[in-house]
Amino acid sequence: MKKLVYVLLTFVLVMGLAACGGSQGGGSGDSDFTWTREGTFQDENKNVLIITKPTGDEEHEDQWAVSVILGEEVHGWFLDQKGETLAGNLNSEYDDTDTDYVVTISEEGEDGLMMEVEGGDTYHFTKVETPDPIGVLKVNTEGLGTIAVGPEGETVEFEEDFPNQSTVINVTEPTKYILRAKADEGYKFVKWTKDGEDFSEEADITVDVDSDVEYIAVFEPAE
Numbered sequence: 001m002k003k004l005v006y007v008l009l010t011f012v013l014v015m016g017l018a019a020c021g022g023s024q025g026g027g028s029g030d031s032d033f034t035w036t037r038e039g040t041f042q043d044e045n046k047n048v049l050i051i052t053k054p055t056g057d058e059e060h061e062d063q064w065a066v067s068v069i070l071g072e073e074v075h076g077w078f079l080d081q082k083g084e085t086l087a088g089n090l091n092s093e094y095d096d097t098d099t100d101y102v103v104t105i106s107e108e109g110e111d112g113l114m115m116e117v118e119g120g121d122t123y124h125f126t127k128v129e130t131p132d133p134i135g136v137l138k139v140n141t142e143g144l145g146t147i148a149v150g151p152e153g154e155t156v157e158f159e160e161d162f163p164n165q166s167t168v169i170n171v172t173e174p175t176k177y178i179l180r181a182k183a184d185e186g187y188k189f190v191k192w193t194k195d196g197e198d199f200s201e202e203a204d205i206t207v208d209v210d211s212d213v214e215y216i217a218v219f220e221p222a223e
Helices: 002-020
Strands: 039-042 048-052 064-070 073-082 085-089 102-108 112-117 122-128 135-142 145-151 167-171 175-183 187-194 197-200 204-209 213-221
Touching: 048 112, 064 102, 135 145, 135 175, 145 167, 145 213, 175 187, 175 213, 204 213
Parallel strands: 135 213
Antiparallel strands: 039 048, 039 122, 048 064, 064 073, 073 085, 085 102, 102 112, 112 122, 135 167, 145 175, 175 204, 187 197, 187 213
């Protein structure tokens, strides 16, 4: 489940970066080959690869949105089709790393994919079916503070290197989530709201999610 959360968060990040501009290439190549593999793929080690065609995005309409999750390692950006492959750098100029992650992805077997990492390993993925979401959990902040979100039963920790102020998670079955809030220096946590209504004054809460819902952690300047 934790990996699925990373997948969803990562893909939201990838799509959000499109609004910032920037591109890894210029078009879909000169091949007549038709790319047919789209969706969620997984290898024997539970690593995940997601490939989708952007819609409503003129800048990237000739590319493919690609996300890959290898354990705790996450990469995602837009790739060009080059011949019979998708190829390019999955670390964009907007990432907090200067290290490139150049991959070549090709169709393999009846429904699989092979991803070759430049100077690294080769991965073999097969298609997996993902259930349709029953709702979307949105968690945001008001004021200066950070949040941590995760399914009940897992360790939910704050990201010290990349503080999180906003999260969107597609929920595929009724699930309890832990929401944690921590104020920045000079601020204090006040309350959680749920769909605009006061919900709790506890910084750490557990909530049931079975439909669309938005929680906001409210912070105010400390006196």
